[in-house]
Amino acid sequence: MNLFEKIFNYQILSRLEDSGTFVVTSQERAWLRLMLQHPAAAEAFAPDTLQKLAAMLDGDSQLDVSGHLVEKANVSEQPVYHPLLRPLRRLIMNRSGMRISYRLKNGTICSEVSGLPYHLEYSMVKREWYLLWYHLRHRAFMSTRLNKIDSVSYESIDPATASDLFAWIKQTLEARKTEVTVEVDREYNRELSRILYAFSCFDKAVDYEEKTDTYRIRIRLMGDEMEYLLSKIRFLGKRVRVIEGWYLRKRMLEASMKALARYGELAE
Template sequence: MNLFEKIFNYQIISRLEDSGTFMITSHERSWLKTMLAHPAAARAFTAETLNKLRAILEPDQAMDSSDHLIQKASSLEKQVYHPLLRALRRHIMNKSGIRLTYKLKDGRLNPDHSGLPYKLEYSMVKREWYLLWYHLRKRAFMSTRLANIISVAEESVPSAKADDILLWIGRTLDSRKSEAVIEVVRMYNAELSRILYAFSSFEKDVEYDSENDVYRVRVCLLGDEYEYLLSKLRFLGKRVRVVEGDYLKKRMLESSTKALERYGVTASNEEMLG
């Protein structure tokens, strides 16, 4: 990887991300224009946003997938988009209260619960949307699958009270966060973009040690995100190694040991193999 590629992959991209700017290729624009023609686009965007996107992409050519893609039979997959996303985003943005009716695990309805929505979160493991919210009567932080929510209605909550609750939630979540540092093995620096993409769903910072030509990814995560991060580390294999994070090191060592044992390699004969 030459010097320009390093600057492009790290410094420029990180600065663009900080400013909220995204770089897209002509292929990505063509793909987006094609996707906006799908009937589901009308449910995913407001009419104003959809018309604006279509106007921006007017000069671009739509992707012709007829000669390149063949759809084969597959198992039923859950849709990423959910009809409640737009309404809940609006309530979160306005810091407005909500009244929820949702299903319990046993199928019973749990009607009319007053709360304050905090965040929408997508689980990459379960492939489902969750609403993180504060239960006003129970004074508890809740996580509810959008698939279990039957109805949502706006409810008035004093702005001062809402600000206090949101501040408490933010502090509580910060106290549960932990960090791990993943180092990119230097010989795989040329694959930096692919490696960073694997961590795209995590809150992270990228550090570059110019003296040693080493990239390190500092990942911030909650307890329930460890399994997903582990799956990404196993996928990347020898391209990365955990340099900070005792739990991750332990789990990766266990996985490696079990993998070797399947092929008859134990700790004793591994030493003999050199």
């Protein structure tokens, strides 16, 4: 195996990221080559980008999953890619305004509304894409499902106004976030990569205390993401412990007490 086939040391990984180096394993390259054959890849990537990726992966082995994956039950599949992702990303990247038509929950259609797109967000719980944007007329911050949007088009906006609104939205979202600190049990430090992968969809930072050989993961998230983070912490079991974040500590304690009571451990 190549020396750099897989790196588990977080210090090395963080230094590589700071230098702009991205480490990709042969398994990940093989997986990407397989995913590029999916019909949605032609819609998700521009033709020249898709061609460039295919050329870069031409010499890699093909990932064969035919003898390893068996579909036991067919369920309705929601596509991860949405046709509006690419045009919205361009508008956000250029800090451009937009004219948007969308539908409300009660069926009301809002047509040709002026707004400023800010961020695209994928909900891991609902498995849907959301557009975070600013309603220029109502002066309100909005969150709209992409499947509720009928059309989006470019609309000019003063660059200074767009810059001020971006700064205000960022400040507002940061004020709504809560920070939770999770400590990794030293016995499972060797599984740090797996633990970080479980928290990969969250905004996080890792602190390392050399004297005690302890990793602490600081996670910043919105209130409506707490339940999803809770499921990840439960999945990791005794590998991690919540040391800051009263709500999660309370929920974990409640779940533990119920489990002990169910098996009669609290009867004594």
